[in-house]
Amino acid sequence: MQRPLAGLSRKNVGRELLAGVTLVAIAVPLNIGYAQIAGLPPTAGLYALVVPTVVYALTVSSRQVVASPDAAAAALVASSIGGLAAAGSADYATLALAQAIISGVIFLLLAAFRLGFLANFLSKPILVGFVAGLAFDILVSQIAKMLGVRLPSGAEFVEKVVALFEGLGSIHVWSALIAIGTILLLVIGRRLVAAVPWALIALVLTTTIVVTTGLDQQGVAVLGEVPAGPPAFTWPMLELATWIALVPSAIALTMVTTAEGLLVSRSYGEKRRYRTNPNRDLFAFGLANIASGAQGGFAVGSSTSRTAAMEQAGSRTQLPSLVLAAGTLLLLLFGTALLADIPSPAIGAIVGIAIVPLLGIREFARLWRLERSEFAIAAVCFLVTLLVGSIAGILVAFILALINLARRAANPAIDVLAANDDPTQSLLEDGPMGTVTAPGVVVIRVAAPLFFANGDVFSQAVKRAVEAVPEGGVRHLVIDMEAVTDADFTAAESFASLREWLRERDISVSFSRLRANLSPRLKWLGIFDAETAYSTNRAAIAALSASAAPAEGDVVKDGTAST
CATH class of the missing domain: 3.30.750.24 (STAS domain)
Structure with missing residues (x-):
C-alpha cells in the first residue's frame, strides 16, 4: 500500500510548501463563490477545505489530484436541493450535509465492490454536455451578480434568463465596473504571469476599494459577516423519507465525480509515472464526503483546475492539500473579519472566469467536426440538464450511454x-x-x-x-x-x-x-x-x-x- 505523502523528500519539500500557499490563495475565494452557488453560507465552502481535504490527502492513491467542491458539484447541490427547501435556510443546509454523507457512502460501496468501472458509462460527450448545462446555468447567475441584478430565489434557468433581461435596465454601475475590472485583471494577469494568484489579488484590491470609498453604502453587495471558529462535528437529523429523497441527487454527484476524478487521477499518474488505484481513490472520496457532511461542508469532488494549477507550480505530492487545510483553518480562526467586505461582483467575476472552460465550447466544436452523432448526444444532455434539471440530465445521460452501447454492441464487425x-x-x-x-x-x-x-x-x-x-x-x-x-x-x-x-x-x-x-x-x-x-x-x-x-x-x- 502506498504511504501517505508519497513522493515527498527533503529536496522538494520547499517547492511543495510554496505550492500549498498558492493553493490557499486559489481555493479560498473560489470555495466562497461555490458555496454561494450551492445556496450555502461561505463557511460551508471553507469547512470543506479543512477536515475533508486532510482525510482525502492521506488516503488517496493519486499524488496530485486536489479534492474540493467545484462548480459542477455546487450547481448540482443547488438544483437538486432547491426544490426541497429554501436556499439559505437551516433546512437547506441540513439537506446539503445529508447529501454529502449519502454520496460518501455510495463512494465507499463502489470501492468495496470494485464498481468504479460504472463511471465509464459516462462517455466524454455525455460529460461535456452535462457539465456544460450546469455551467451555463451558473454563468447566468454570476452575470446577474456582476451586474447587481437580483434573481428570484430558486428560479429555474428560463426564469433566471427572463429576470436577467428584465433587470438590464436597472444595472448597478459600480457593481458592473468592479466585475469588469476583476475580469480584466484575471485575464490579462494570467497571460502575463500565470503562476501569480490573481484571484486573491483581485479580491484584496476590490475589497480595499469598497472599504475606502464606501461603495457598500451605495448599493454594492458584499459578502457580509462570516462566523469565526473551526468546523465542528454535526449530523443531519432528517426523516427517513427525506434521506431517501436525496439518494438520486447523491448518485448523480457520485457518478460525475467518479468519472472525472478517476480520469484526472489516471492521466496524471501516467504522465508522472506512478501507480494509481481507482478503488482506493473512490474510498478516499467516500471518506472525504462523509467528513464534509459531518463538519458543515458540502459535496466534495476532484478539482481539475486546481490540480492543473498544482502541476504547473511543480507539485508532485499531496502536501499542498495539507497546507491548504492548515491555511483555511487559520483563516477561520483569526481572519474571517477580512472576508466581510469582499464585494459580491468580484466573487461573481472570479467564479464566472473559472467556469467558462466548463462550457465545453472547444469540445462541442470538435465533436461537431469529427462525429455528429456524438455531438447530438452532448447537445441533448446539455439541453435536458439546462432546461429540465440536473437529475433529469444525469438520467438522460445514462440512458443515452446505454443506447449508444447497445447500438455498438448490436452491430459488431x-x-x-x-x-x-x-x-x-x-x-x-x-x-x-x-x-x-x-x-x-x-x-x-x-x-x-x-x-x-x-x-x-x-x-x-x-x-x-x-x-x-x-x-x-x-x-x-x-x-x-x-x-x-x-x-x-x-x-x-x-x-x-x-x-x-x-x-x-x-x-x-x-x-x-x-x-x-x-x-x-x-x-x-x-x-x-x-x-x-x-x-x-x-x-x-x-x-x-x-x-x-x-x-x-x-x-x-x-x-x-x-x-
Missing part, C-alpha cells in the same frame, strides 16, 4: 475473409455481395462476444452471405472465433436456428481459432460438443475447398471433431 485472412467485405455495410473465401467455402469472422444484442444480427448476416452466392456455391461455412470472447443463451438459441437453416441447404459448419477458455462454455450452451478447433484459417480453407477430410484435431465440424 462481421466480415467475409479472403484466403489470407484479410476481410473482403463487411456484411453490415451495403456493397457487392456473393463473395466466397475459396471455392465452396465461406469464412466469416465476427469481432465481438455473441450475446442477446447481436445473436440475430450475426445469423442474418451469415444468411445474407450464403444467399448472395449462386445456389450450390457454398458447401462449407467456417466461423472464425478468434475475436469471440463470450456467448450467452440467447445467442446459442439463435445459432441453433442458423445451423438448422444451413443443414437444410446441405452446408456444413466448422469453427476456426476458438479460444481455449471459451470451448467449455460453448459446449455447455450446445453450440458444439467438441474439444478442438482449427489452428489456422488457411488449413480450414485448403482442406474444405479440396473436399478432403481435415487433419485430426484441426477442425470442429458440425459440432463434432472430424478425423
Whole structure:
C-alpha cells in the first residue's frame, strides 16, 4: 500500500510548501463563490477545505489530484436541493450535509465492490454536455451578480434568463465596473504571469476599494459577516423519507465525480509515472464526503483546475492539500473579519472566469467536426440538464450511454475473409455481395462476444452471405472465433436456428481459432460438443475447398471433431 505523502523528500519539500500557499490563495475565494452557488453560507465552502481535504490527502492513491467542491458539484447541490427547501435556510443546509454523507457512502460501496468501472458509462460527450448545462446555468447567475441584478430565489434557468433581461435596465454601475475590472485583471494577469494568484489579488484590491470609498453604502453587495471558529462535528437529523429523497441527487454527484476524478487521477499518474488505484481513490472520496457532511461542508469532488494549477507550480505530492487545510483553518480562526467586505461582483467575476472552460465550447466544436452523432448526444444532455434539471440530465445521460452501447454492441464487425485472412467485405455495410473465401467455402469472422444484442444480427448476416452466392456455391461455412470472447443463451438459441437453416441447404459448419477458455462454455450452451478447433484459417480453407477430410484435431465440424 502506498504511504501517505508519497513522493515527498527533503529536496522538494520547499517547492511543495510554496505550492500549498498558492493553493490557499486559489481555493479560498473560489470555495466562497461555490458555496454561494450551492445556496450555502461561505463557511460551508471553507469547512470543506479543512477536515475533508486532510482525510482525502492521506488516503488517496493519486499524488496530485486536489479534492474540493467545484462548480459542477455546487450547481448540482443547488438544483437538486432547491426544490426541497429554501436556499439559505437551516433546512437547506441540513439537506446539503445529508447529501454529502449519502454520496460518501455510495463512494465507499463502489470501492468495496470494485464498481468504479460504472463511471465509464459516462462517455466524454455525455460529460461535456452535462457539465456544460450546469455551467451555463451558473454563468447566468454570476452575470446577474456582476451586474447587481437580483434573481428570484430558486428560479429555474428560463426564469433566471427572463429576470436577467428584465433587470438590464436597472444595472448597478459600480457593481458592473468592479466585475469588469476583476475580469480584466484575471485575464490579462494570467497571460502575463500565470503562476501569480490573481484571484486573491483581485479580491484584496476590490475589497480595499469598497472599504475606502464606501461603495457598500451605495448599493454594492458584499459578502457580509462570516462566523469565526473551526468546523465542528454535526449530523443531519432528517426523516427517513427525506434521506431517501436525496439518494438520486447523491448518485448523480457520485457518478460525475467518479468519472472525472478517476480520469484526472489516471492521466496524471501516467504522465508522472506512478501507480494509481481507482478503488482506493473512490474510498478516499467516500471518506472525504462523509467528513464534509459531518463538519458543515458540502459535496466534495476532484478539482481539475486546481490540480492543473498544482502541476504547473511543480507539485508532485499531496502536501499542498495539507497546507491548504492548515491555511483555511487559520483563516477561520483569526481572519474571517477580512472576508466581510469582499464585494459580491468580484466573487461573481472570479467564479464566472473559472467556469467558462466548463462550457465545453472547444469540445462541442470538435465533436461537431469529427462525429455528429456524438455531438447530438452532448447537445441533448446539455439541453435536458439546462432546461429540465440536473437529475433529469444525469438520467438522460445514462440512458443515452446505454443506447449508444447497445447500438455498438448490436452491430459488431462481421466480415467475409479472403484466403489470407484479410476481410473482403463487411456484411453490415451495403456493397457487392456473393463473395466466397475459396471455392465452396465461406469464412466469416465476427469481432465481438455473441450475446442477446447481436445473436440475430450475426445469423442474418451469415444468411445474407450464403444467399448472395449462386445456389450450390457454398458447401462449407467456417466461423472464425478468434475475436469471440463470450456467448450467452440467447445467442446459442439463435445459432441453433442458423445451423438448422444451413443443414437444410446441405452446408456444413466448422469453427476456426476458438479460444481455449471459451470451448467449455460453448459446449455447455450446445453450440458444439467438441474439444478442438482449427489452428489456422488457411488449413480450414485448403482442406474444405479440396473436399478432403481435415487433419485430426484441426477442425470442429458440425459440432463434432472430424478425423
